Amino acid sequence: xxxxxxxxxxxxxxxxxxxxFKDLELVTHRAHGKNPLCGDDYFVFLHVDNGxxxxxxxxGVGCAISKSSASIMTTIIKGMKVDDVLSMxxxxxxxxxxxxxxxxxxxxxxxxSIFEGVKEYPVRVKCATLIWRALESSLLLEQSxxxxxx
Amino acid sequence: MNDxxxxxxxxxxxxxxxxxxxxxxxxxxxxxxDTMYEFLTKENATVHRGVYGLSQRATDRYDAVRESVRRxxxxxxxxxIVFVRGTTEAINLVANGLGKAYFKPGDEILISxxxxxxxxxxxxxxxxxNGLVLKTIPVNDIGELDMTAFEALLTTNVKLVxxxxxxxxxxxxxxxxxxxKKAHAVGAKVLxxxxxxxxxxxxxxxxxxxxxxxxxxxxxxxxxxxxxxxxKEEIMTKMPPYQFGGDMIExxxxxxxxxxxxxxxxxxGTPAVVEVLGLGAAIDFVTEIGFDRIHAxxxxxxxxxxxxxxxxxxxxxxxxxxxxxxxISFILEDVHPHDIGTILxxxxxxxxxxxxxxxxxxxxxxVSATARASFAIYNTRDEVDRLIDGINFVLEVMT
Numbered sequence: 135x136x137x138x139x140x141x142x143x144x145x146x147x148x149x150x151x152x153x154x155f156k157d158l159e160l161v162t163h164r165a166h167g168k169n170p171l172c173g174d175d176y177f178v179f180l181h182v183d184n185g186x187x188x189x190x191x192x193x194g195v196g197c198a199i200s201k202s203s204a205s206i207m208t209t210i211i212k213g214m215k216v217d218d219v220l221s222m223x224x225x226x227x228x229x230x231x232x233x234x235x236x237x238x239x240x241x242x243x244x245x246x247s248i249f250e251g252v253k254e255y256p257v258r259v260k261c262a263t264l265i266w267r268a269l270e271s272s273l274l275l276e277q278s279x280x281x282x283x284x
Numbered sequence: 285m286n287d288x289x290x291x292x293x294x295x296x297x298x299x300x301x302x303x304x305x306x307x308x309x310x311x312x313x314x315x316x317x318d319t320m321y322e323f324l325t326k327e328n329a330t331v332h333r334g335v336y337g338l339s340q341r342a343t344d345r346y347d348a349v350r351e352s353v354r355r356x357x358x359x360x361x362x363x364x365i366v367f368v369r370g371t372t373e374a375i376n377l378v379a380n381g382l383g384k385a386y387f388k389p390g391d392e393i394l395i396s397x398x399x400x401x402x403x404x405x406x407x408x409x410x411x412x413x414n415g416l417v418l419k420t421i422p423v424n425d426i427g428e429l430d431m432t433a434f435e436a437l438l439t440t441n442v443k444l445v446x447x448x449x450x451x452x453x454x455x456x457x458x459x460x461x462x463x464x465k466k467a468h469a470v471g472a473k474v475l476x477x478x479x480x481x482x483x484x485x486x487x488x489x490x491x492x493x494x495x496x497x498x499x500x501x502x503x504x505x506x507x508x509x510x511x512x513x514x515x516k517e518e519i520m521t522k523m524p525p526y527q528f529g530g531d532m533i534e535x536x537x538x539x540x541x542x543x544x545x546x547x548x549x550x551x552x553g554t555p556a557v558v559e560v561l562g563l564g565a566a567i568d569f570v571t572e573i574g575f576d577r578i579h580a581x582x583x584x585x586x587x588x589x590x591x592x593x594x595x596x597x598x599x600x601x602x603x604x605x606x607x608x609x610x611x612i613s614f615i616l617e618d619v620h621p622h623d624i625g626t627i628l629x630x631x632x633x634x635x636x637x638x639x640x641x642x643x644x645x646x647x648x649x650x651v652s653a654t655a656r657a658s659f660a661i662y663n664t665r666d667e668v669d670r671l672i673d674g675i676n677f678v679l680e681v682m683t
Contacts, residue, residue: 146682197623198623258626
């Protein structure tokens with residue numbers, strides 16, 4: 135596993151040109167995620183209606199892994215049901231932390247499986263999962279709070 | 285050349301890693317680990333309990349290191365040398381010891397705006413709980429302390445100035461001589477955080493006339509878990525103990541306890557005997573090389589690396605003080621330092637990436653993090669070349 139596989143073109147592209155890098159006008163859920171170790175620091179904003187993510191945006195600063203993970207996440211979950219988003223979050227974290235992820239799960243993750251290589255860099259797993267932890271907290275808590283991954 | 289020194293560091297000579305993170309922790313010469321191993325396998329006993337010979341010999345060796353530290357810092361007396369876990373504990377001990385006994389509500393503490401959290405948070409917390417005012421001395425754009433601002437801040441309300449000897453982020457050597465003189469002139473005490481300094485330059489606490497000086501063993505080629513607090517005897521005598529327990533008492537009855545004299549008053553519990561001996565070996569090691577040679581070698585690497593980094597227009601060095609130690613913080617356009625660190629690691633180059641436990645310093649320079657390369661006596665120009673090539677590789681991967 136070379137470092138070039140970690141920094142693939144799609145990751146670099148989303149790092150340079152993050153998608154949905156914006157506030158939303160109508161926000162039903164929000165959360166703040168930060169990793170004090172490296173300074174990754176993001177806010178995620180959601181507009182959920184009838185159990186469906188109608189719109190999503192994020193803002194903040196951080197490394198290429200955290201920012202591209204956030205950007206790609208927003209492009210995928212827009213339009214998804216909240217329940218499906220939460221189960222995707224579980225699969226994504228499993229992909230980066232476990233060896234027993236099934237081919238079926240990987241297939242469901244689609245483009246997100248590009249982050250599988252991060253597993254080889256344990257200190258960077260928190261970068262890739264930060265935005266998903268924040269997303270989870272925004273969806274699960276009435277009053278969402280700051281999530282720390284360090 | 286420093287081949288003779290490199291050979292004394294097993295991790296350095298047995299690996300291909302370009303270790304450029306000695307400002308975080310230095311690698312250890314074999315004599316340090318040998319000293320600790322020999323003690324553990326042949327002489328281990330606790331100290332200050334010496335009815336048997338083994339313990340008496342351990343006590344003698346332990347006490348001898350305190351004398352080595354005294355000489356190393358040129359302190360007046362071993363009563364002024366307290367063994368602690370590290371710089372962080374030393375500063376916390378002083379914050380606790382001065383506390384209510386010394387500060388009155390409204391008193392001011394001055395620190396620089398780029399202090400390590402270890403010389404920031406204890407004062408901030410003390411200020412919050414005791415109604416003190418914490419003020420910061422600014423640094424200019426090249427990372428030098430703004431002495432005009434310092435003098436303006438330095439009123440008779442200031443009771444303590446706590447400042448790094450060398451900034452861990454910027455490498456700047458702060459003019460502590462002048463700071464101490466001026467602080468004393470208004471009646472303030474001065475604590476110097478020497479964590480980054482003691483491996484680079486000789487320190488003479490009597491010449492400095494500082495009230496406290498702190499450092500950690502592990503940045504001085506010694507083990508972790510051991511550090512030193514130097515404090516003037518007349519001040520430390522008045523400070524209450526930091527922790528209570530064995531070894532720091534004189535007599536204990538059900539009603540009251542009287543405390544041991546300095547320095548044991550501040551050393552509750554069984555001390556880190558093995559680490560103290562390791563620190564002693566490290567001090568002997570550094571003393572034998574001598575700071576003239578250390579300084580010449582590290583300045584060569586600093587100047588060589590600075591010039592090479594400046595060749596690359598995509599590199600920005602943070603901190604270019606005229607008086608600087610062998611520490612270089614830099615950023616690389618919009619590449620996040622953690623990505624720099626991961627990609628350099630792929631080339632076997634170890635640097636620090638992050639906020640260096642100094643978030644206010646990051647704020648000052650408008651960055652969220654930096655990459656930092658730091659050089660020690662075992663580093664080489666060849667390793668600097670590898671860093672420069674590595675930075676080009678980072679840019680290649682990230683674009």
